[in-house]
Amino acid sequence: MDIRFGYVAMSVILEKASPSKNVTVKTYxxxxxxxxxxxxxxxxxxASENLANTLRLLRHNRASGVKIYRFSSKLIPLATHPLLxxxxxxxxxxxxxxxxxSFVQDNEMRVSFHPDHYTLINSPREEVLLSSLKDLEHHCLLLETMGLGPAARLVTHVGGSYKDKEKSLKRFLDxxxxxxxxxxxxxxxxxxxxTFTAGEVLYLCRKLTLPMVLDIHHFRxxxxxxKLEEILPGFLTSWKDTSLPAKIHxxxxxxxxxxxxHHDYVNPTDLYLFLKLAREFGQDLDVMVEAKQKDQAMFRLVKDLAACPMIRQTGPASLSFA
Incomplete structure (x- = not known):
């Protein structure tokens, strides 16, 4: 099983390269x-600074052997605000x-966005739903303008329970x-x-023929x-019609x-036990590291896991689990 690792938006190694600089509504x-x-x-x-820094981060990733990266959702300040x-x-x-x-494609990177927590597809409030649809379309437009195909994905949560999970699941489908x-x-x-467990999310993914991202910290x-061993087959199968390895957080x-x-770093034991179980299915995995120390935490995690039984490091941000 080959495993690639990535990180979220910001590097703590590359200085002065924030892709998330903001202009507040008050300032504007x-x-x-x-x-x-x-x-x-x-x-x-x-926005121009954020995009320039994003390109710097991608160059840093290429030099560091990192193929998995999540863009900041704050690249374009106030992009969906009514004022603009x-x-x-x-x-x-x-x-x-x-x-x-072009840089992403030339270097065969896997990139994504994760729209913010206020993006709620299953909201019972029309104004919240409309705002959520607008935000998702904004992220989609950025990927389209980048010229990236369907492998560049948006990751989102189901939303709230609104005191009735069954109705909220149905509302998501509606x-x-x-x-x-x-x-x-x-x-x-x-x-x-x-709110929504892996099993409930997998139910929606099956209904809509969508890939599922499994967050193992959220699962805990x-x-x-x-049970993880019961979720894994469906999670892995949800990616079978894509060109991508299954992805976990x-x-x-x-x-x-x-x-x-989230901790500054990732305890390798937390992930090793999962990888040991997933290895039995014989499929490659991509891992998005969600830690406060960003790429530094990712590189440390790869080295820590390389010391575990049957794992060897194949690159600065990749492993093989025999």
């Missing part, structure tokens, strides 16, 4: 009151986005029909740490009656009393 509004052009110019400068509803940011930054996309096909075709669903926090709790928050 204050500037726009007296000089709308200056306000938009500030947003454009910030008429702004064609995709056209404004089409050259920069195309350059990023609301799903309102997604444009081009957006729906990029989505993957992930189990969360509080919120497994319900699910790996992290460790900040402390015994704070299960849901």
């Amino acid at each position: 509004s204050r500037l726009a009151e007296t000089n709308p052009r200056a306000a938009l110019s500030k947003v454009c400068r910030t 509803s008429g702004w064609n940011y995709a056209d404004e930054f089409k050259k920069e986005l195309a350059t990023i996309g 609301n799903w029909t309102r997604l444009p096909p081009r957006t729906a075709s990029r989505l993957t669903l992930e189990n969360d740490d509080k 926090c919120n497994s319900g009656c699910d 790996a992290s460790s709790p900040r402390s015994p009393g704070d299960c849901r928050s």
Whole structure:
């Protein structure tokens, strides 16, 4: 079993390379009151910096042997805010986005977005649903403008329970029909740490023929009656019609009393036990490391796992489990 590792958005090794610089609504509004052009110019400068830093991060990844990467969802400040509803940011930054996309393709990288927690497809409130659809379409548009095909995915959670999980699962299926096909075709669903278990997410993935992202930390926090050995076959099978290895998220709790928050690093034992079980199915895996120390945590985890039985390191961010 070959295993590749990646990290989320920011590097702690590469200095001054944030892809998530922001312009707040308050700052934009204050500037726009007296000089709308200056306000938009500030947003454009910030977005341009974020995109330039994203390209720097991708070059850092290439030099470091990292093939898996999650883009920041904050690349374009205020992109979906009503204050800038008429702004064609995709056209404004089409050259920069195309350059990023070409780099990804030329170096055979696997990239994704993970829209923020307020993106709730199963919301019973129409205004929240519309905002969620708009946010998903925004992320899809960025990937399209990069020129990236369906292998570049969006990862999202199911949403809230709204005091009735069964109705909320059904509402997800109902609301799903309102997604444009081009957006729906990029989505993957992930189990969360509080509400919807891996088994419930797998149910939706089967109904909608979607790949599932399995978060093993969330599974520990919120497994319900699910057993990992029973979830694994369906999770792996959900990727069979794609060109991609199945993908998991790996992290460790900040402390015994704070299960849901992420630690700076990942305890290799947390992941090794999972990999040992997954190895029996003979399929390759991609691992997204969700840790506060970002790429540094990822590189440390790879080295730590390489010391485990039957695992050897094949690159700075890859392993083989015999």
